[in-house]
Amino acid sequence: MYVLYEVINNINEKYYVGVHKTDNENDCYYGSGIAIKRAIKKYGKHNFTKRIIARYETSEEAYEHEKNLVNKDFINDRMSYNMNIGGKGGFEYINSMGLSNPMSNPETITKCIENAKITRAKNPEKYRKIAIENFKKASEINTGKKRPEHSKIMKELGKNPTEKMIAGWKSAKETSKKIYVLVDLCGVVKEFIGLYELKKYCKENNLPHSSVYNIIVYQKEFSWGKVKGYSGYIKNK
Numbered sequence: 469m470y471v472l473y474e475v476i477n478n479i480n481e482k483y484y485v486g487v488h489k490t491d492n493e494n495d496c497y498y499g500s501g502i503a504i505k506r507a508i509k510k511y512g513k514h515n516f517t518k519r520i521i522a523r524y525e526t527s528e529e530a531y532e533h534e535k536n537l538v539n540k541d542f543i544n545d546r547m548s549y550n551m552n553i554g555g556k557g558g559f560e561y562i563n564s565m566g567l568s569n570p571m572s573n574p575e576t577i578t579k580c581i582e583n584a585k586i587t588r589a590k591n592p593e594k595y596r597k598i599a600i601e602n603f604k605k606a607s608e609i610n611t612g613k614k615r616p617e618h619s620k621i622m623k624e625l626g627k628n629p630t631e632k633m634i635a636g637w638k639s640a641k642e643t644s645k646k647i648y649v650l651v652d653l654c655g656v657v658k659e660f661i662g663l664y665e666l667k668k669y670c671k672e673n674n675l676p677h678s679s680v681y682n683i684i685v686y687q688k689e690f691s692w693g694k695v696k697g698y699s700g701y702i703k704n705k
Contacts, residue, residue, distance in 0.1 A: 647703035
């Protein structure tokens with residue numbers, strides 16, 4: 469379900485309009501715009517009211533309505549928190565259509581790679597030190613941690629991708645389906661059987677999978693970003 473919603477600042481009556489994909493229209497999502505996020509941080513979420521304007525089954529319908537509502541006059545209104553004209557659909561639309569995303573262009577990717585090679589070639593010692601430091605940090609973080617099942621199997625069977633190895637990997641994947649539990653800002657508990665379901669949920673809700681994984685597996689807390697305040701755990705370790 470896609471909802472077109474309005475968020476109003478109860479203190480100064482400023483407002484924000486956006487589109488959000490959700491299975492719970494009463495969730496705690498209030499927008500990803502810079503201005504609205506700063507306002508919520510300043511005044512506190514309890515001083516904002518969210519109202520559903522309309523509901524849609526497809527993103528095209530929702531973004532078309534947003535496009536008609538959040539126009540140039542709308543974003544130029546001093547009472548509006550919106551900074552961009554509606555209808556672009558945020559990251560979900562940008563990633564699917566390649567709009568405003570230069571890294572979707574193969575030529576841009578090639579150019580970036582070539583520039584990176586030139587930069588590294590000019591100062592190889594600097595980047596060698598960076599690589600060593602990153603390796604040390606990764607080693608310190610992972611020292612003493614339990615190896616994942618697929619890592620154990622790879623170590624036992626060797627590096628050659630034999631049929632025995634593939635069969636063992638599939639077996640471990642099927643028998644080690646853990647239940648990953650994620651708790652959002654509203655206290656809503658969601659359970660995912662295996663990493664595939666968790667990754668799918670993150671992709672559909674525009675959440676960084678690596679951050680969500682760290683929250684659940686390593687009990688990491690984030691004081692910033694889209695997963696700020698989220699918590700989680702593994703139900704059947």
